[in-house]
Amino acid sequence: MKHGKKPTRRQKELIQDKKLNPNNWLVVKDSQEVFEIVHKLSGKLRSYSKH
Numbered sequence: 001m002k003h004g005k006k007p008t009r010r011q012k013e014l015i016q017d018k019k020l021n022p023n024n025w026l027v028v029k030d031s032q033e034v035f036e037i038v039h040k041l042s043g044k045l046r047s048y049s050k051h
Helices: 009-018
Strands: 025-030 036-041 044-049
Touching: 009 025, 009 036
Parallel strands: none
Antiparallel strands: 025 036, 036 044
16 A cells, blocks of 8 residues: 555645545645545545646
């Protein structure tokens, strides 16, 4: 399982835009191309394109 960090306010807004609860997700990668988050309990990884 990848380890993530607590999301910033801007990242929380991005997670909420995806209809997810930001309290349950940690940020793994936030680059110009990709936004990756991992679920705190299940370890499920989601990846979204920023384009």
